[in-house]
Amino acid sequence: MNRQTLILIATAGSAALMMGALGFQYLGGLAPCKMCYWQRYPHVAAVVAGLLALAIRSRLLPLLGALATAITGGIGVFHTGVERGWWEGPTTCTSGDVSNMSADALLDQIMNAPLVRCDEVAWTFLDLSMASWNAIASAVLVLIWLAAARRSA
Template identity: 35%
Template sequence: MLNQRTALMFIFIVSLLTIIGAFIFQWMGYEPCPLCYMQRWAYYAAIPLSLIIAGIARSNAGIARWGLFLLALIFIANSVFGIYHSGAEWKFWPGPSTCGGALGDGLPTLTNEPVVRCDEAAIRILGLSLAGWNAVICALLAVVALKGASRKV
């Protein structure tokens, strides 16, 4: 049965594994674009938040419920963000002009940093880019948070 604490611990574990996975892909040479970095923010917030709320859940079901609603909103927003990024990679719509790989004012940069475009998928796994998988994972976590919020401790 999915109670509040179980939902919170599931969110903690999946969020932690997801961000570790992102670091592993980066270590393997798949450099993240600016949108990829922004999609990590939800996990950076959810990891400590879910753990703190899980500690409170036994003594205060009301706070746990509101915390789960907050986590659901975070993950819904990040899922939409992942869909936006994935759509830009599939060329369904343009991505932001700030991460298209242009040199800005036309002057060459003096660093050796690679240009990572937001509208090109670095890798696809089972047909989805990492941004697409982010959207799926966040949608799943939002559902878990909402189901957990509807249950008692």
């Protein structure tokens, strides 16, 4: 396969994983946990790197795509370990800016926010969670990115 095709496949792969995550969230009603969000950001970076790599012939951009997908895959492996009880996950939660909110509005936001724990699996297929599937798919995408980078030299 040529460089452009490999970049298109890798970019589309990260975009598809993002669309899947958003579909599970907004269509399936599965609220993401903190680590689920962490896995999304590198996919967005990989899509941006891919779009730039389609326009600019550079070996660096496919390598950045590979790095981004390796990061999300690593987070997926870590998240899988948390889900399976192999190690502890984060003990903190995050919130947006609440400085301009009244106490009643803040309490309402807290009471209506879904409680999503990183160590509870919301969905599985073939006994693997979404985090596990992200790690597997990301590993494949890393290989595709690296093949594109090799063809960029």
